[in-house]
Amino acid sequence: MALEKELSPEITDYEFWHDTKLQYSNRISNRKDKELAETFFNSVLRKISPESGIDENLMYVHEGYDTCDLHTNENLYHSYPSSWGLQKIIRKIIEDFDFGTQYFNKEEDIQLLVKAIREVILTRYEPTKDTITQVLKSVFYRNKAAYLIGRTMIGGKWMPFIIPFLHNENGIYVDTMIFDPKIMAHMFSFSRSYFMVQTEIPSQMVSFLNAVISHKQIHELYNAIGFNKHGKTEFYRDFLNHLDQSKDQFVLAEGIKGMVMTVFTLPSYNIVFKMIKDHFEPPKNMTRQEVKEKYKLVSQHDRVGRMADTHEFEYFSIPIDRVSPELLQELKNTVNSLLIINDEFLIIKHLYTERKMIPLNIYLDNCDHEDAKYAVEEYGNSILQLAQANIFPGDMMTKNFGVTRQKRVIFYDYDEIEFLTDMNFRWKPKAENYEQIYAATPWYDIAKNDVFPEDFKRFMIGRADVKQHFFDYHKDLFNPDHWNEIQNRIRKGELLHAFPYPKEIRFRPEEPA
Incomplete structure (x- = not known):
């Protein structure tokens, strides 16, 4: 690289x-994004000298986002006092965010928001003169949606x-209003793609979000x-603190x-x-490089809440006395x-970090019947939602999926993923004679990317008391025509939206027409 030569x-x-x-x-002491500048310096040094290790005299190791000055920034959010009344506040919020296109039905959206606030907040809390609402001026974009993020000081919190x-051909519309912290956390999940959002002072936006989520x-x-580069830095600092x-x-x-990865963990982390x-x-x-390319693909692709984010590290050090002999x-x-x-460290030249989950096969071995039913439903949902994002998991055995604390099923084994549009989904030819029926190997031609969904039933679910429920609930999984239909929609340029919140909380069950 040029810097090395220079x-x-x-x-x-x-x-x-x-x-x-x-x-x-x-030089960076007065920057409002000083923490990002520190991470940039670390990245340059690590690229030039990856084997040099972590040295506090040479790198920014323990500095954190909260070491930056929290600059007063009047541009961070809009404020709406309670004295305005609910109707005026909602109308002003809608007015302050002009998306440059027509609304489908602005008045209806306003009344739907007013109704939601009355039902969820005003039935429990009474506004006072100190009640105030703040909405970040930066709009959060992801996939087909834009999100406003705000908070109201009421009831002392x-x-x-x-x-x-x-947005559709009829205009902009409000889809719902979310108050549930669990749903919000899922929208910011490690299984979701990053938002596209502009911010002048990242640490200040993170502070706001930290108060909200x-x-x-x-x-x-x-x-x-x-x-995410600085996210990786903050993760490493958290890891070092946890080790201590x-x-x-x-x-x-x-x-x-x-068969491809060796995976280890620290039980307390x-x-x-x-x-x-x-x-x-x-x-x-495959080769090691091909596996790396699969992981890079996932990091750049829409994860639709069904693939775990990873961070890639080189020359990652662990105290040798903390590594079990086994x-x-x-x-x-x-x-x-x-x-x-x-004598002091185990240094690993290359690894990925990923959120810990319970492997689905282990979860199914130990959970009760109702949780197992829900888990296999989630398992099928995960596969089909990945398909809508043009991802075919390849190896769909339950050991390659994990269950989160919220009982959501996430795919985490990427060495065999392919673009869905590269696959050829086929019905199995029907045997027509004795030799074909009892052939030891398939008597028909199979190309590299041929997939026979009928065969999925043989390996997908081993637990007997939920197997038939899975087959009935997700019968489309075993139908090549369904997979081909998803392919055709993707090839036509249709962006299939995966809602990061339950569909039942939407204001309108279907898109307005």
């Missing part, structure tokens, strides 16, 4: 980088809300608003061992660490080329 031979000089950091710190807007961690909020405050050892993750094996077990025949042996057996071991 800096040579100082590029390996410790004092050079130490002095550079001091000068850089001075902040009550958050989100207002989604959709309080059980999301800081690194998750940076990820959600598109600053815990004593348990890293161990192999629960579940069936993968909600993250798994995934490493690409040195050698893949048959029938896997894990260390497994790592030596499967990913030895990625390991550097010294």
Whole structure:
């Protein structure tokens, strides 16, 4: 790279980088996005010298978003005093956000919002002179929707809300109003694509969001608003803090061992660490680079709430005394080329971090009947919603899906994913004679990307008391015509919208026409 050539031979000089950091710190001291500038510096240093390790004298290791000055920024949000009354407040919010196109039915939208607030908030709390509503001026965009995010100080606390807007050939319309913190958290989930949002001072927006969606961690909020590089930095700081405050050892993750990845975890931390094996077990025949490309595809694609986000690290250090002997042996057996071991640290040349979930196969082995029914419904929903986003999971065995704390099923094994439009979904030819019926191998031609959905029933669900429920609930999964219909809609350019909130809370059951 050009910088390496420009800096040579100082590029390996410790004092050079130490002095550079001091000068850089001075240069960025008045920036309103200082934390992002620090992460940029770290990224440059790590790219130039990935093996240098983490050194607080050379890098910004423990600085955090809250070390930035929280600049007074009158442009962060609109404010609406309670003295205006509910009708005027809602009308002013709608007026303040002009999307540059006509509304389908603005008056109806206003009354639907007023009705929702009266039913959810004003039945429990009485506004006072101190009640105020704030709505971020920045609009959050993702897929086919725009979102307003706000909060109301009432009853001695902040009550958050989100207002989604959709648009069709008839104009803009409000789709619903969301007050449920669990739904809001899911909209900012690690399984969702990042929002597109403009912000002058990222740390200030994160502070606002942290007050609205309080059980999301800081690194998750940076990820959600598109600053995933700094989200990775904040995650690493959280990881270091957790290491200092815990004593348990890293161990192999629960579940069936993968043929492509070795996965381990720290029991007290909600993250798994995934490493690409040195050698893949048959029938896997891809390369390490091909696996990396699959993970990169997922990071750039619409995850529709059904694929886990990852962070990619190089030369990731773990104190060697925190690694269990069993894990260390497994790592030596499967990913030895990625390991550097010294007296103090296990250094891993390449790994991915991902949110920890309960593998679906283990969950189904231990949950009750009703939870199992819901889980297999979610399993099928996950596959079909990925299909609508033009993703075919490939290996759809339950061990490759996880269950979150909210009992949502998420896909997390990416080595065999393909674009749905590249697949060829077929009905199995009917056997016409004795030889075909009893043939040891398929008697018909099968191309590389041929898929026979009828065969899915053979491996998808093993639990007997919910198997038939799954087959009945998701009968479209086994119908090639259904898969081909989704393909055709995607090929025609139709963007199939996956709602990040329950459809039953929408103001209108169907799109207005």
